[in-house]
Amino acid sequence: MMENSIVLHAQDLVAGYIPEVNILNGCDLEVRAGEFVGIIGPNGAGKSTLLKAILGLCKVRSGSISLNGVDITGRKAHELVPLGVGYVPQTKNVFPSLTVKENLEMGCFLKPSVFKERFAYVAAMFPKLADRAAQRAGALSGGERQMVAMGRALMLEPKVLLLDEPSAGLSPALQDEVFVQCRTINASGVAILMVEQNARRCLQVVNRGYVLDQGRNAYTGTGRELLGDPNVIELYLGTLAKATGG
């Protein structure tokens, strides 16, 4: 891995939703340009909270976050989009009453002129979306909606893409497709930070991974290293690996 510049850097984050209750208890993270980073960990570890804290959707009580060297701690989500951050939330990630095309138009709302070019790019990546361009997003299946959500986040050519459990609720075939698709997106130069519950598949496709536990960093390493670490296997991955190839 080349020594690339750091795109996203979070330091000692403490954050939570309810007064007096912290979910993140001092958490560090960095994503370099073009890197594919995964975050796994048990329930309540703070994985989704970490993403939301970065995006300003959750109150950061202490610590700092910077994007390309610029401090963005506490900045609201809509201020980060023009700075090159794309986000695909876990739920409610498409506008069901709008068509696929309209959803994608919303994605480049800040720069409508790029629509044609970016739509071609997204359609090449997800041919099914081109076929269904005029359909209401709410009528699509779960997997297709996931594609719309990702396509929408890619419309403004983000430098870093934040994904919150992209495989959630999808059939095994679609999950595998999503992970492969993420790898392709990453190959085109977009850095990706992905929170996942399907830990094994996640570690198989990322460059580096963080294991979060109780709001703190527990383990860090390359995907391969973590997959082979007996502690990580015992505590987080489990030994049932028939379907995910061990």
Add this chain to the structure above:
Amino acid sequence: MDWNLIFENTLKGFIGINAVYFAIAALGLNVQFGYTGLLNFGQAGFMACGAYGLGMTAHYFDISFWWGIPIGIVFSVLLGLLMGIPTLRLRADYLAIVTIASAEIIRLVVRSVKFKTYFGGSDGINGFSDSFRSLGNDFGIEEADEYGFWPFKFTGRELWTLIIGWLLVALFGFVVYKLMKSPWGRVLKAIREDEDAVKSLGKNVYSYKMQSLILGGVIGTVSGMIFALDRGSVQPDNYSRDLTFYILTALVLGGVAKVSGSIVGSMMFWGLFTFMDNFLRQVAKDPVSIGNFTIMKSTQVGQLNFILIGITLILLMVFRPQGVFGNRKEMAFDGH
């Protein structure tokens, strides 16, 4: 500016009979709305059941006054069943509409000329509270005498009603508190949040909602009885939509789903109201004007009072939506 008078009246407002019957009605409404999530916008209708139960016993049935109590409760249960049977299986909004309509229907019926023989029409019913008064006399409280010390000076008549009233507040406060701490109360709280979850655990949600509606209604009925006994009369126009919403306001002010909230909210509502009323009256003794422009005359005090109360409540909802005793943490879960 007679501050003594303002102070005295305000204190009396805090603990007076208005606060009492509001507190009891709010307790009933709290069971239905605060704990179970039932949108009952017709609490005034239940109160009318109680008041007219007493009134009709004297005016129409011509039997001993004390029968009025169970009669009023029977009316209340019937009303609850009438409201609940068609609506409790449906969405919450349907109950809201039906309760508003029911309360208004009751008011219009008891007010009507056609049923004047039963309900006394728009004049209402008077003179049924003698038995109640004489009971007070039996306990040694003479009607005309003055009791207490400044600022708590009451006539015997007032004092007796207050004593009974506050005893009832304590009784129902205790009953509601105990019930809500029991497994029965737990089911209601769960229903408020998610009926399907409760059904999936084998519990008959419809039945529980009906029980809550009726219990809250019966408590509201007792409130109506105290109200009527204090005035010594039953007047149809007292049981209007406004009454229901003022009680709801007092409830939210004190904090929903907390027994102390119903009681303290009512006291605060009346304390504040009485204070503003007295204060403004003093201020407007002579018309208030700036230059040639008259801002406020003494006749407008009542309206201005309501406006100011309304503004205060808006501010309250903005800065402290959980009310005085409500739980901030619990409110944070709305929508999660």
Add this chain to the structure above:
Amino acid sequence: MDTERTYGEVATRARDSFQGVERLPGARKHDPILTADNIRREFGGIVAVNVDHFEVQKGSITALIGPNGAGKTTFFNLLTGFDQPNSGDWNFNGKAMNGVASHRTAALGMVRTFQLTKSLTKLSVIENMRLGATDQKGEKWWNGLFAAVWKGQEAEITERADELLARFKMDHMRDEYAGSLSGGQRKLLEMARALMTNPTLVMLDEPMAGVNPALKQSLNQHIRGLRDDGMTVLFVEHDMDMVHDVSDWVIVMAEGRIIAEGTPDDISSNPAVIDAYLGTRQGQSLLEGE
């Protein structure tokens, strides 16, 4: 990576009960606890469920898998009275269930959980659990005021609840509001709460979505324990590792119909299932260079 496991008596019986059962959709079982015929549910022209025949073997752990929109949740809703089919009949333990209200199906021992978790956020975890217990004297309004009547039962219920919470590794959260739990923790709570009802047939709709793999593995043991206690388990799941590990039998739904039935191994190699649901990468690692 095949875990060498010895099967207890109950488990062996469950697995053996599938000897000789046809590997076909709608296959008849030796001793079904739940059977359904011609269940059909339409939503304005779209057929969500169209099941000719369906049987769940008593005492087994059966997985119901299939792509999103296959109708699995709708099917659950129909069987448990949360929705009414356009046509069809079904029996639970020999009792006809058509028209039985949802709370009654649960009271009869057929308990389900929900895909979109319904944890009661304003109640604490332990209160959620206590709510699950059935036949509570304290839930009758005439007993509510008299704590003496229900205090003893409440203590028993609490003890059982604490045990279950410990098994799900949630005992340290017992007094927290359910609303402050993460998504995966709420799923666990809903499952534990459903078990408080002592069901005969427990129907879990994606019980472990969002639960991390290591915990899933330990919970599978608990699900096996349910079978050992005599319960029948029917669950919807997308995690094939888990399905392989714990199910005796797998039923596959797609587009409202049952398209395949068999053991987990049968299903993984069934071309129709691979096509509709599993994909061709199952069983392989996605690591580059493998």
